[in-house]
Amino acid sequence: MLFQIEDIITKMQDDxxxxxxxRTVKSFLSKIPSVVTxxxxxxxxxxxxxxxxxxxxxHLGSLIAAQGYIxxxxxxxxxxxxxxxxxxxxxxxxxxxxxxxxENTDYAIYLCKRTMQxxxxxxxxxxxxxxLARLQRAFARKWEFIFMQAEAQVKIDRKKDxxxxxxxxxxxxAFWDVHRPVPGCVNTTEMDIRKCRRLKNPQRVxxxxxxxxxxxxxxxxxxxxxxxxxxTTKEDIRKQITFLNAQIDRHCLKMSKVAESLxxxxxxxxxxxxxxxxxEPSNPWISDDVTLWxxxxxxxxxxxxxxxxxxxxxxxLKDQVGRDQFxxxxxxxxxxxNLRFWxxxxxxxxxxxxxxxxxxxxxxxxxxxxxxxxxxxxxxxSYEITSQNVKDGGRYxxxxxxxxxxxxxxxxSYARFLRSNAYQDLLLAKKKRGPHAYTHTSxxxxxxxxxxxxVNQQDDKCLELHLRKGDQGEYQPCVCLGIQGWSKSSKGKSxxxxxxxxxxxxx
Numbered sequence: 001m002l003f004q005i006e007d008i009i010t011k012m013q014d015d016x017x018x019x020x021x022x023r024t025v026k027s028f029l030s031k032i033p034s035v036v037t038x039x040x041x042x043x044x045x046x047x048x049x050x051x052x053x054x055x056x057x058x059h060l061g062s063l064i065a066a067q068g069y070i071x072x073x074x075x076x077x078x079x080x081x082x083x084x085x086x087x088x089x090x091x092x093x094x095x096x097x098x099x100x101x102x103e104n105t106d107y108a109i110y111l112c113k114r115t116m117q118x119x120x121x122x123x124x125x126x127x128x129x130x131x132l133a134r135l136q137r138a139f140a141r142k143w144e145f146i147f148m149q150a151e152a153q154v155k156i157d158r159k160k161d162x163x164x165x166x167x168x169x170x171x172x173x174a175f176w177d178v179h180r181p182v183p184g185c186v187n188t189t190e191m192d193i194r195k196c197r198r199l200k201n202p203q204r205v206x207x208x209x210x211x212x213x214x215x216x217x218x219x220x221x222x223x224x225x226x227x228x229x230x231x232t233t234k235e236d237i238r239k240q241i242t243f244l245n246a247q248i249d250r251h252c253l254k255m256s257k258v259a260e261s262l263x264x265x266x267x268x269x270x271x272x273x274x275x276x277x278x279x280e281p282s283n284p285w286i287s288d289d290v291t292l293w294x295x296x297x298x299x300x301x302x303x304x305x306x307x308x309x310x311x312x313x314x315x316x317l318k319d320q321v322g323r324d325q326f327x328x329x330x331x332x333x334x335x336x337x338n339l340r341f342w343x344x345x346x347x348x349x350x351x352x353x354x355x356x357x358x359x360x361x362x363x364x365x366x367x368x369x370x371x372x373x374x375x376x377x378x379x380x381x382s383y384e385i386t387s388q389n390v391k392d393g394g395r396y397x398x399x400x401x402x403x404x405x406x407x408x409x410x411x412x413s414y415a416r417f418l419r420s421n422a423y424q425d426l427l428l429a430k431k432k433r434g435p436h437a438y439t440h441t442s443x444x445x446x447x448x449x450x451x452x453x454x455v456n457q458q459d460d461k462c463l464e465l466h467l468r469k470g471d472q473g474e475y476q477p478c479v480c481l482g483i484q485g486w487s488k489s490s491k492g493k494s495x496x497x498x499x500x501x502x503x504x505x506x507x
């Protein structure tokens with residue numbers, strides 16, 4: 001199939017046989033070289049492949065683009081549109097027929113190289129920045145080698161012509177859009193595991209895009225290495241035995257345990273899922289109730305919010321009010337420097353690159369340097385690693401120290417915070433306030449009508465719903481046992497009315 005696609009692509013680029021017109025387009029202050037429009041491609045497919053339906057031609061073009069032979073110059077999603085969108089042909093070096101199976105090391109070099117070039121068209125997308133951070137943690141021990149490889153590639157690229165470099169950058173980006181696609185897009189390079197077991201392709205081997213040697217590349221902990229072309233030796237058998245033994249030692253969970261954990265998690269968070277439980281207060285985008293926005297702006301957290309802090313330590317850290325309450329608790333125990341250090345490291349990861357070195361030094365002087373004003377308690381191993389990382393400061397200089405402090409707060413301070421009077425009083429105070437206030441006009445009228453309808457009834461065993469005025473002027477439902485009367489005037493009240501008045505005054 002790939003060879004048939006390549007035959008079509010070759011004919012498209014052949015001007016002598018009536019290929020697609022490739023031209024350079026003038027933009028506002030620059031030129032866009034070697035591009036074609038989506039309309040030209042669709043018309044060429046309909047004319048040369050005898051396709052009558054434009055939808056079918058667009059579908060065929062999208063299939064070709066998904067394989068990486070044609071790509072849009074300004075989008076990571078490889079699809080075909082019948083409009084003026086500019087497309088470019090992929091270089092034969094990057095064609096899938098070359099049996100590419102690039103390593104994560106190559107991908108790390110590519111992303112690192114993109115960050116070194118201060119150009120708007122080479123800025124990382126959000127998912128690429130997340131991938132770079134994950135690869136940097138995975139290859140922490142060899143990141144210096146990856147950085148050096150990226151620097152070498154940048155130096156080589158700078159020697160090339162500007163137009164050639166612009167075309168090559170887009171082709172390289174399209175290559176990785178095929179092998180590391182945008183989340184949500186289909187990965188055309190993946191193969192069913194059952195087909196992989198039946199099919200043994202000796203030509204499909206792991207090879208580096210940037211010429212990185214085999215010793216420097218990391219083997220994936222999940223997949224068995226591909227079969228080499230050369231004859232298997234005893235050393236290869238030993239490596240395979242070692243790899244399979246490592247797979248046996250990996251921690252595996254039974255499906256029943258996984259299902260139990262998933263069910264427990266779902267039951268715990270069911271009241272916070274608006275698709276299952278109606279949100280309280282209601283969504284202001286689909287109703288006239290704006291209480292939700294007032295709640296978010298208020299410094300007083302709701303009962304659900306306070307209750308959620310008890311689920312896990314991460315719930316406290318994700319909530320701004322939760323962090324403030326936890327910080328007050330730590331200040332009362334004279335250990336607030338742990339949380340302040342953790343927050344400072346989190347903020348460091350979001351700093352611009354030019355401010356990272358300065359911020360690293362500030363954090364070191366405040367929390368870790370000898371005689372620091374807010375010294376934190378680290379073990380010797382984490383302190384030694386952090387001391388070495390500070391010499392070449394980066395966003396992840398304090399990664400080991402932050403992880404150590406996180407575990408310390410989770411195992412010690414967080415448990416005491418949940419048992420503390422501060423948290424318990426906050427939780428009980430929210431429970432005493434009862435359900436959410438009735439601020440919607442229709443709900444208020446309904447409650448008033450129901451309360452007035454019970455005036456002069458004498459059934460003291462009934463549990464009825466009345467209204468009381470809240471601390472901030474809102475009306476809330478009040479559950480009163482044995483109070484059935486509610487008179488408008490102060491004279492001639494029934495016994496039940498007097499009891500209701502006394503309860504409202506005491507509240």
